[in-house]
Amino acid sequence: MLAEKPFLLSRNKPLSKREIAQALRWAIEAELDAISFYEQLAELIEDEKIRHVFYDVANEEKEHVGEFLALLLEIDPELAEYIKKGFREVEEETGIKAKL
């Protein structure tokens, strides 16, 4: 993941607020990818104890998504408004009411 965003590795000045938001989006992307990775592996493992550990780690990654998302919404309140708008549109169009 970081190899695809090398500018993060060689900076000599602090990230701007906009760059921090980008870093948080990349972090969320990495966590979501990790969840898929661990769950896909878990589904292939017959040993119940080992499979349980993979699902447990996947759940930890879900918490990490929440941590990074909380930070992202704090520094990018406009994103929070767009997310709320998306939730409202889904509810209006389908009746599905998403909750956090």
Ligand SMILES: [Fe+2]
């Ligand atoms: Fe993580």
